[in-house]
Amino acid sequence: MPVRRPWRRRAWARRLWLALLLAGLAWLPAAQAGVRLLLDEAGLDAAERAASAQLIQDVQARLPPAFGQALDEPIALQWRADLPAQVHGRAKGGRILLARPLLDALLPAAAHTPEQAALAAHQARAALIHELAHLYDRHARGGVSRDPRLLDLAGWQRRPLRPFSRAPSAMRDRSPDAYELTSPREFVAVNIEYLLLDADYACRRPQLRAWLAQRLGMSPDDGRCAPALPFVEASAAAGQAQLRALDPARVYAVDYLLAEGNAQAMSRWGHTMLRLVVCAPGRTPGSDCRLDLQHHLVLSFRAFVGDVQVSHWRGLTGSYPTRLYALPLEQVIDEYTRIELRSLRSVPLKLAPQQIAGIVQRAAQLHWNYDGRYYFISNNCAVESARLLEEGVPALADAGVLAITPAGVLRRLRRAGIAEVSVFDDMETARRQGYYFQAASAHYQALLEVLRTQAQVPVDRVDAWFALAPAQRAGWVEDGNLRVTAAALLLEQAAANRAEHEVRDELKRRYLGRRRKGQALDGELQALFEAESRLARPSALLVGETTSGYGLPIGAELSALQARGAAQALILADGWQRVRALALGALPPAQRAMLEGAQRNVESLSARMREQAREQAPGSQPDL
Amino acid sequence: MKALLPLCLLALTAPALAGSFAGSSAGASSAGSSAGSSASSDSSSGGDDKIVLQARQDAAGFVASEGRIRGAQLEAALRTLRAHDPSLHARSDMQLAQAILAR
Numbered sequence A: 001m002p003v004r005r006p007w008r009r010r011a012w013a014r015r016l017w018l019a020l021l022l023a024g025l026a027w028l029p030a031a032q033a034g035v036r037l038l039l040d041e042a043g044l045d046a047a048e049r050a051a052s053a054q055l056i057q058d059v060q061a062r063l064p065p066a067f068g069q070a071l072d073e074p075i076a077l078q079w080r081a082d083l084p085a086q087v088h089g090r091a092k093g094g095r096i097l098l099a100r101p102l103l104d105a106l107l108p109a110a111a112h113t114p115e116q117a118a119l120a121a122h123q124a125r126a127a128l129i130h131e132l133a134h135l136y137d138r139h140a141r142g143g144v145s146r147d148p149r150l151l152d153l154a155g156w157q158r159r160p161l162r163p164f165s166r167a168p169s170a171m172r173d174r175s176p177d178a179y180e181l182t183s184p185r186e187f188v189a190v191n192i193e194y195l196l197l198d199a200d201y202a203c204r205r206p207q208l209r210a211w212l213a214q215r216l217g218m219s220p221d222d223g224r225c226a227p228a229l230p231f232v233e234a235s236a237a238a239g240q241a242q243l244r245a246l247d248p249a250r251v252y253a254v255d256y257l258l259a260e261g262n263a264q265a266m267s268r269w270g271h272t273m274l275r276l277v278v279c280a281p282g283r284t285p286g287s288d289c290r291l292d293l294q295h296h297l298v299l300s301f302r303a304f305v306g307d308v309q310v311s312h313w314r315g316l317t318g319s320y321p322t323r324l325y326a327l328p329l330e331q332v333i334d335e336y337t338r339i340e341l342r343s344l345r346s347v348p349l350k351l352a353p354q355q356i357a358g359i360v361q362r363a364a365q366l367h368w369n370y371d372g373r374y375y376f377i378s379n380n381c382a383v384e385s386a387r388l389l390e391e392g393v394p395a396l397a398d399a400g401v402l403a404i405t406p407a408g409v410l411r412r413l414r415r416a417g418i419a420e421v422s423v424f425d426d427m428e429t430a431r432r433q434g435y436y437f438q439a440a441s442a443h444y445q446a447l448l449e450v451l452r453t454q455a456q457v458p459v460d461r462v463d464a465w466f467a468l469a470p471a472q473r474a475g476w477v478e479d480g481n482l483r484v485t486a487a488a489l490l491l492e493q494a495a496a497n498r499a500e501h502e503v504r505d506e507l508k509r510r511y512l513g514r515r516r517k518g519q520a521l522d523g524e525l526q527a528l529f530e531a532e533s534r535l536a537r538p539s540a541l542l543v544g545e546t547t548s549g550y551g552l553p554i555g556a557e558l559s560a561l562q563a564r565g566a567a568q569a570l571i572l573a574d575g576w577q578r579v580r581a582l583a584l585g586a587l588p589p590a591q592r593a594m595l596e597g598a599q600r601n602v603e604s605l606s607a608r609m610r611e612q613a614r615e616q617a618p619g620s621q622p623d624l
Numbered sequence B: 001m002k003a004l005l006p007l008c009l010l011a012l013t014a015p016a017l018a019g020s021f022a023g024s025s026a027g028a029s030s031a032g033s034s035a036g037s038s039a040s041s042d043s044s045s046g047g048d049d050k051i052v053l054q055a056r057q058d059a060a061g062f063v064a065s066e067g068r069i070r071g072a073q074l075e076a077a078l079r080t081l082r083a084h085d086p087s088l089h090a091r092s093d094m095q096l097a098q099a100i101l102a103r
Helices: A011-024 A046-062 A065-070 A100-106 A114-138 A148-154 A184-197 A206-215 A287-291 A312-316 A329-340 A353-369 A381-392 A394-399 A406-415 A427-432 A440-455 A462-467 A470-477 A482-516 A523-535 A538-542 A556-586 A589-615 B002-007 B015-024 B047-054 B056-064 B072-084 B086-090 B093-101
Strands: A037-039 A075-080 A089-092 A095-099 A162-166 A229-235 A240-246 A251-259 A271-278 A297-303 A320-328 A344-348 A372-374
Touching: A037 A046, A046 A075, A046 A100, A046 A114, A065 A114, A075 A100, A075 A114, A089 A114, A095 A100, A095 A114, A100 A114, A114 A184, A148 A184, A148 A206, A148 A381, A148 A394, A184 A206, A206 A353, A229 A320, A229 A353, A229 A538, A229 A556, A240 A556, A251 A287, A251 A329, A251 A353, A251 A406, A271 A287, A271 A353, A271 A381, A271 A406, A287 B072, A297 A329, A297 A381, A320 A329, A320 A353, A320 A381, A329 A344, A329 A482, A353 A381, A353 A538, A381 A394, A381 A406, A427 B072, A440 A462, A440 A470, A440 A482, A440 B056, A462 A482, A470 A482, A470 A589, A482 A556, A482 A589, A482 B056, A482 B093, A523 A538, A523 A556, A538 A556, A589 B093, B047 B056, B047 B072, B056 B072, B056 B093, B072 B086, B072 B093
Parallel strands: A037 A075, A075 A095
Antiparallel strands: A089 A095, A229 A240, A251 A271, A251 A344, A271 A297, A297 A320, A320 A372
């Protein structure tokens, strides 16, 4: 492991060193106007000198132009046997010290297979490049690790309320070398190693590749990487997990998506997400894409709780992992407006195509690599979503959109002039065009009015309607016309939804009751939480793969993912069905009857609605 | 301390508990799925069919309220239907909404 120690560097000291070295050193073939490396040949035999020269030549050929411009004084290279084990090299002042075993492995005498020889050559190059990167970074013309943009891309996160401080990197998943997480300086050195030695770096860390290449004067990416970025679109609920390849050029817009709060403490302040307005295949990106709802993707930072109950204490102390989920918009609409009964507000953001691409790329990187910790205040969904915007779009980082509540972030987006809130001036249009998805409950009263006026139902409060026995409700509407049937069906679905919430509560009571008594947790439930947490962490789907991939998955990793994700999701859907059946069995008979009755009503009303719609004005209705 | 708690913006994944049940329970019992469409829907239906099925709930609201309740999923389905069969431009939104319910 290359280690850098802080070392006070004074110009005179360095010059003295060089003078001493030059006395006993020979010049190696001078590199063409690039970095000059001087080998300390003392004690080296001919083979060792040749191997060193070869290494220097190899590395010099790969160094980016910016290195040669900054490191214009010769750098002494010395093989040292006295470096601590695990340390491959050190950069001190104008010198680089490399661990002697690296040289030994390069020698022809070190009888090895071609693979071993290639590995030895790679390790020696990586060590030398790593140390050169440190020298460059420390140079006044370098300073890569101090650049705010680098810190954003590398994962040293900005914090709300603390403008000058950065949180330690949490890009722990699929790191090529955990050593990069120790400090921004090491991050830069490790990443320059990969940038110069790994042809896949551009595909695995596209944003870093682009930024570093520009900074170091290298040519832009050769377009070898597939433009589409992988996301695992997982829905444990539906038993589905599919790998979605998303080409940023297909994203027409990014919206700030707010789930409005409800009475529950956990959601009182709302939830913040980002919506990617992805165009249907074949459609030219434009405002028509806004209604391609089934292709839109929602990016949602969620804390993974893995329990039936949220502990406030654990939320304050950062015990819950938070990850970036990619969810189909239609699932999110169902979940919020029809199950949780919360409205969704989708605020379009004025962004250029390049900025949109930046957000999608950043999202992909976070999806695969981010292993964050949830904090109620300082690292919640609002903070995380705003930060994703800042990290994706440097102009937003300059404007500063971090805040600790969803409304606070929206205020800052408005102040920055990019939130187009005018779409909400006319709410009816906003609903029709998909800027506002209203909670299903907003219509309950209106639907009940339909029953009152069309079917003479003598109930005027929604609660009272839901309190009736399911058979009674069905009796009132069985002779109704299509309007009545449709209204009754929607209300019946709401009743089933309410009853379903009670099953959930029953499960929770059961689980917590056992835990209080010190009994083992329901084994099945526990196993499900674990399986769910694996699915919530895309990188975990690839653990155990023989390929040691980092960053975004590419090539063979993608096919492995496809199969594993789908299998995992099916197991989960199955498991939840069994656990649900258990909870259902434990439900008091009256509640159970409410649920099953509502479900029966939904089924019969659904069939009746279909029939009535077919009969309606025969001949005039189009056959779809 | 108590004042801090509401600041929690946590979206529970505690999975079943947030949505799996309602979303995964089979067939028409699914409160969250589209207006009981699963009972008759063909699971292998293509993308356009899915758009129409997804709009079933919106369409039911539209028909029940004589057009007052009108959401984006219905809007998307109407657009898809008319794009595939231009003769449907002659039909009213209500006729198409009823046709969606007839599926």
